Amino acid sequence: MLRFIVRRLIITIPTILVVITITWGLIRLAPGNFYISEKAIPAAIEKNIREKYGLDKPWYEQYGHTIWNIVRHFDFGTSLKYEGQSVNAIIARSLPVSATVGILAYLLALVVGITAGSIAALKPNSKRDYASMALAMLGISIPNFVLGPILILVFSLTLYWFPPSRWNGFPSRNVVLPVLTLSGLYMAYIARLTRAGMLEVLRSDYIRTARAKGLSETQVVIRHALRGGLMPVVSYTGPALAFLVTGTVVVERLFVLPGLGSYFIQASLNRDEPLILGIVAFVAITLLLMNLLVDIAYAYLDPRIRY
Amino acid sequence: MNNDRPTIPGDHDGAEPGLTPDPALSYREGDIIHTAPEFALADADVLAAERSDVIAGTSLWRDAWRRLLKNRLAVFGMIAVVFITVACLLGPLVIKQLTGMTPDLIPSGVGHIRSTPPLRAPDGSFSWLHPMGTDNQGRDLLARVLQGGQISLMVGIIATFVSLLIGVSYGATAGYLGGRIDNLMMRAVDVLYSLPYIIIVIVLLSVFKSQTARGQVILLFIALGSVSWLTMARIVRGQVLSLKNQEFVLAARATGVSTPRIIFRHIVPNTLGPVIVYATLTIPTVMLTEAFLSFLGFGVQAPLASWGSLATDGIQNIGIFPWQLVFPGVTMALTLFSLNFLGDGLRDALDPQGSRQ
Numbered sequence: 001m002l003r004f005i006v007r008r009l010i011i012t013i014p015t016i017l018v019v020i021t022i023t024w025g026l027i028r029l030a031p032g033n034f035y036i037s038e039k040a041i042p043a044a045i046e047k048n049i050r051e052k053y054g055l056d057k058p059w060y061e062q063y064g065h066t067i068w069n070i071v072r073h074f075d076f077g078t079s080l081k082y083e084g085q086s087v088n089a090i091i092a093r094s095l096p097v098s099a100t101v102g103i104l105a106y107l108l109a110l111v112v113g114i115t116a117g118s119i120a121a122l123k124p125n126s127k128r129d130y131a132s133m134a135l136a137m138l139g140i141s142i143p144n145f146v147l148g149p150i151l152i153l154v155f156s157l158t159l160y161w162f163p164p165s166r167w168n169g170f171p172s173r174n175v176v177l178p179v180l181t182l183s184g185l186y187m188a189y190i191a192r193l194t195r196a197g198m199l200e201v202l203r204s205d206y207i208r209t210a211r212a213k214g215l216s217e218t219q220v221v222i223r224h225a226l227r228g229g230l231m232p233v234v235s236y237t238g239p240a241l242a243f244l245v246t247g248t249v250v251v252e253r254l255f256v257l258p259g260l261g262s263y264f265i266q267a268s269l270n271r272d273e274p275l276i277l278g279i280v281a282f283v284a285i286t287l288l289l290m291n292l293l294v295d296i297a298y299a300y301l302d303p304r305i306r307y
Numbered sequence: 308m309n310n311d312r313p314t315i316p317g318d319h320d321g322a323e324p325g326l327t328p329d330p331a332l333s334y335r336e337g338d339i340i341h342t343a344p345e346f347a348l349a350d351a352d353v354l355a356a357e358r359s360d361v362i363a364g365t366s367l368w369r370d371a372w373r374r375l376l377k378n379r380l381a382v383f384g385m386i387a388v389v390f391i392t393v394a395c396l397l398g399p400l401v402i403k404q405l406t407g408m409t410p411d412l413i414p415s416g417v418g419h420i421r422s423t424p425p426l427r428a429p430d431g432s433f434s435w436l437h438p439m440g441t442d443n444q445g446r447d448l449l450a451r452v453l454q455g456g457q458i459s460l461m462v463g464i465i466a467t468f469v470s471l472l473i474g475v476s477y478g479a480t481a482g483y484l485g486g487r488i489d490n491l492m493m494r495a496v497d498v499l500y501s502l503p504y505i506i507i508v509i510v511l512l513s514v515f516k517s518q519t520a521r522g523q524v525i526l527l528f529i530a531l532g533s534v535s536w537l538t539m540a541r542i543v544r545g546q547v548l549s550l551k552n553q554e555f556v557l558a559a560r561a562t563g564v565s566t567p568r569i570i571f572r573h574i575v576p577n578t579l580g581p582v583i584v585y586a587t588l589t590i591p592t593v594m595l596t597e598a599f600l601s602f603l604g605f606g607v608q609a610p611l612a613s614w615g616s617l618a619t620d621g622i623q624n625i626g627i628f629p630w631q632l633v634f635p636g637v638t639m640a641l642t643l644f645s646l647n648f649l650g651d652g653l654r655d656a657l658d659p660q661g662s663r664q
Contacts, residue, residue, distance in 0.1 A: 015498050023510055030514035141643035143595055145602045146618055146636035149625045157626045246505045250599060254622070264506065265603055268513040276510060283503040
C-alpha cells in the first residue's frame with residue numbers, strides 16, 4: 001500500500017510538469033500576444049514591454065525560467081492584468097469561494113443521491129424506482145447553465161427567497177442557489193450509481209446471510225448493503241471532481257462569484273499567462289491528489305483490493 | 308475500471324463466424340441451392356431445416372433489436388431523437404415556406420424591435436407566426452432553435468466520430484499488442500484521465516480563437532473529439548483483450564495476415580456492440596460540453612448559433628423574456644434526455660447480462 005502511494009506521488013510530479021508545458025506551449029504557439037489585444041503600440045514601447053516581461057529572450061530560456069520558478073519556489077509570478085497581485089495570492093483568495101460551493105454541492109448530492117438510489121434499488125421496477133430514475137435522467141440531461149437561470153427565475157425573481165448573484169461569505173443565503181445548481185448533475189449520477197451498486201449487492205450471498213441470521217431490513221441495508229453498494233459512488237468521486245471544476249466555472253459565471261473559475265475564464269480571455277499556468281497547475285495537483293485519495297479509500301472499503 | 312471486464316456475451320456469436328454464420332452467409336447457401344438443383348433435391352429437407360435454424364438464431368443484432376423494441380423508454384428516446392433530427396434538418400425550410408421566417412430574418416415593418424412572447428403577434432394579439440416567440444432582434448425563435456439544433460447535433464456527431472476514430476485505433480492497438488506497449492499506452496490514458504482536460508480545451512479555444520464562425524466550429528470538433536476518446540480506448544482495449552486469443556485471430560495470424568489488418572479487419576468489427584453503445588452515450592456528453600463552451604463564449608460564434616449559444620443569449624434576459632432561455636434549453640435537455648435513454652436501452656439490448664439487474 002505504502003509503495004503504491006509513493007509510486008503514485010512520484011508519477012504526479014512529471015504529470016504536472018507535462019500539463020504546465022502543454023498549457024505554456026498552447027499559449028505561446030497561438031498567434032498574437034497579451035499586450036497587443038487592445039490597440040496598436042509604437043515599436044519602441046513594444047520593445048520595452050518585451051524587455052520588461054523577458055519576451056526578448058529565446059523561448060527555451062523563458063520556458064526554463066518559468067519552470068524553474070515553479071519547481072523551486074512554487075512561484076508563478078505576478079498576474080499580467082491584475083497588476084501587482086501575485087498568482088498565488090489570487091488563488092489563495094478565490095479558492096475558498098470555489099471550495100465552499102463545490103464541497104457543499106457534492107455533500108448535498110451525496111445525501112440526496114444515495115437516499116434516492118437506495119430507495120429505488122430496494123424496490124426495483126416499482127413506480128418509485130421509475131420515478132426517481134426518470135428524475136435522475138432529467139438531472140443528467142439539463143445543462144447546469146439552463147438549470148441555474150431557471151432557479152434564479154423562480155426563487156429570486158418570482159418568490160424573492162434567495163439573492164440571484166454575488167458572494168456574501170459563508171454561511172449566507174447567497175450560497176443556496178449556486179449549490180443547488182451545481183449539485184443537480186451529481187445528485188442524478190450518484191442516484192443512478194447507487195441504484196446499480198445496491199441492486200448488485202442486494203443479490204449477493206453475504207446479504208442473504210445477513211437476512212438469514214435475522215437482521216432487520218434496516219440493519220441489512222445500512223450496515224451491510226450500503227458499504228458494498230457504494231463502491232461505484234466512491235470510484236465516481238474522481239471523475240466527479242474533474243466535472244466539479246467545470247461546473248464551478250459555470251456556476252461562478254452565472255452567479256458572479258469571485259472564485260477560481262471566474263478568474264480562470266478571465267485569465268484565458270486576457271491571455272494572462274502566469275495566472276492561467278497557476279490555476280491549471282493548481283487544479284491538476286488537486287485532481288491528482290484527490291484521485292489518489294479515492295484509490296486509497298477504495299482499497300479500504302473493499303478488502304479484496306490489493307495494490 | 309469495470310469497463311475492462313470482458314462482457315457482451317453476444318460477441319462470441321460474432322467472434323466465431325464458423326459456428327454461427329451471419330445472415331449474409333446463410334443467404335449465400337440459399338443461392339447455391341438454386342444454382343445446383345440436383346444437390347438441393349437430395350438434401351432439401353436437411354438444408355431447409357438448417358436454413359431455418361440459422362435464420363431463427365440470427366445474429367446478435369436482430370436479437371438486440373428485438374430487446375431494444377421491448378424497452379419503452381429506449382423506443383421513446385429513439386423516436387424523439389429521429390423526430391428532433393428531422394425537424395432540425397427540414398424545419399427551417401418548412402418554416403420559410405409557411406411563414407417566410409428564416410433564422411436570420413429581422414422582420415422589417417415592425418415599428419420597434421422587441422422580443423415577442425410565444426404565440427403572439429408583435430401587437431400582442433394571438434398568432435401562430437412565432438410559436439416560440441422571437442429574440443431581441445425580432446427573429447423567429449423556432450427557426451433559430453431548429454437551426455441551432457443542426458449545429459449542436461453536428462458538433463455532437465462529428466466530435467464523437469473523431470473520438471471514435473482515435474479511441475478505437477488506440478484501444479485496439481494497445482490491447483492487441485499487449486505487454487509493455489499496452490502498459491505504457493494505458494498508463495498514458497490514466498494520466499490523461501486525471502487531467503483537467505476541459506481547462507486545457509478552454510485555453511486552446513481562447514488562444515486560438517478563430518476569426519470566422521466556421522473555423523471556430525471546426526476547432527470545436529477537433530478539441531472535443533481529441534479529449535473524449537479516453538473511455539472509448541479503455542472499453543475497446545478490454546474487448547480486444549478478451550478477443551485476441553480466440554481461434555479466428557490465431558487462424559488469421561497463421562495465414563500470415565499483417566498485424567494492422569488483423570486489428571482492423573478481424574478484431575475491431577467484433578467490438579462494435581460496446582462501441583456503438585458508448586458512442587451513443589458520448590454524443591450527449593459532447594453536446595453538453597459544446598453548450599458549456601458556448602456559454603462561456605468559447606464555442607459557437609455568431610452568426611452561427613447552437614442550442615448552447617441561444618440559451619446563453621436567453622440568460623441575459625431571463626427576468627424579462629424567459630422564453631428566450633426556456634425553449635432552446637428545454638429542446639436541448641429533451642434531446643440529451645432521449646439520447647441518454649436510447650444509449651441506456653442499447654446497452655441493455657447489446658449486453659443482456661448487464662441488464663438482468
